[in-house]
Amino acid sequence: MSLTIPTNLYKPISTTKLGSQFATKSRTATIVCQQQTSSEQSPSTLTSQLKAFSAALALSSIVLSAPVLPASADISGLTPCKDSKQFEKREKQEIKKLESSLKLYAPDSAPALAIKATVEKTKRRFDNYGKQGLLCGSDGLPHLIVSGDQRHWGEFITPGILFLYIAGWIGWVGRSYLIAIRDEKKPAMKEIIIDVPLANKLIWRGFSWPIAAYREYLNGELIDPNF
Incomplete structure (x- = not known):
């Protein structure tokens, strides 16, 4: 027994036509979706940006208007000397030591007067x-801050610049004196026995030694070309 299926009962589906219809519909749907998204999201995006800008503006105004509180301890491990118990203890010890030695002399004697003056100087020094x-450590002694902090320039930067200026002034005056006497008949004697009038004149000129050194540097006279 055999079963035969007639071929005219089915109709093949055109894949090309079906694919083209689906492709056309998908492209149309995509275009419409993009247009709707751009038209619907643009107002919301603008609104969110305005909200973010307003929040940032409000936050910045709050931060700028907030008062700046001074730091209680700017250097770790150090405290202001006026608040240091070790510093006060060291002051009392030094004054007590001087006053104990004061008992060994008569009240109006020269050593007693000198010790009293030293006691007053010690009190003024600790008070200053x-x-x-100044900041003190656990030892009760002031510590110099050399990190370049502007609040502590008076401890190291200013004295350092002043030291360099004075040292350069002394060296420049000595150099000028040696240059001035090198054409003398006996320059070695001028080094042993100082020519005081010449030295005084050069000392007053030496106050402007940075300008004079820079001028000689530009003219090529600062360094001897023979060396």
């Missing part, structure tokens, strides 16, 4: 340390 805002 506290007023100048």
